[in-house]
Amino acid sequence: MNKEQLLRLLGSLIRASDGELVENKSCFPCPERDRAKYIVVRDCIQKMVAEADISRSDSFQDESAGKSEEYSAMKARILGAPTKRAEHRSMLLNKLTDIGTVDEAGYFINAEHRGLHNELIRALSECHDA
Numbered sequence: 001m002n003k004e005q006l007l008r009l010l011g012s013l014i015r016a017s018d019g020e021l022v023e024n025k026s027c028f029p030c031p032e033r034d035r036a037k038y039i040v041v042r043d044c045i046q047k048m049v050a051e052a053d054i055s056r057s058d059s060f061q062d063e064s065a066g067k068s069e070e071y072s073a074m075k076a077r078i079l080g081a082p083t084k085r086a087e088h089r090s091m092l093l094n095k096l097t098d099i100g101t102v103d104e105a106g107y108f109i110n111a112e113h114r115g116l117h118n119e120l121i122r123a124l125s126e127c128h129d130a
Helices: 003-015 019-023 032-050 058-064 069-079 082-096 111-126
Strands: none
Touching: 003 019, 003 032, 003 082, 003 111, 019 032, 032 082, 032 111, 058 069, 069 082
16 A cells, blocks of 8 residues: 555545554555554544644634734634534545645644644654555
8 A cells, every 4th residue: 555545545534434444454454564654544533623723823823914803803703613623524524535635625624633643743744655
């Protein structure tokens, strides 16, 4: 499995709330040398998506730059609505599980997750194609 396939598979498992299957050798056969890295990749993605809040991202900060406090607060409330939060999480999961957009996903994650995003990129770069 190459990195692109790995990300797509992890994305599908996370969407189905089955991310823990990565730890099950019979359900998720992979080279043992990479299993721990796959788990790190999965954990990073799951945490960033589960805690995603667009109002804590660089994209929101850039959009709000120069705007009033009231505007930023109103925009944060709108984007905090359940449907908007779900849309943002879905978009973020898509970006994090696509080899072509995993880097740019950093613009949409919570600022406090930059370290997790870096860890995701590092672990992914250490995975071997199987």
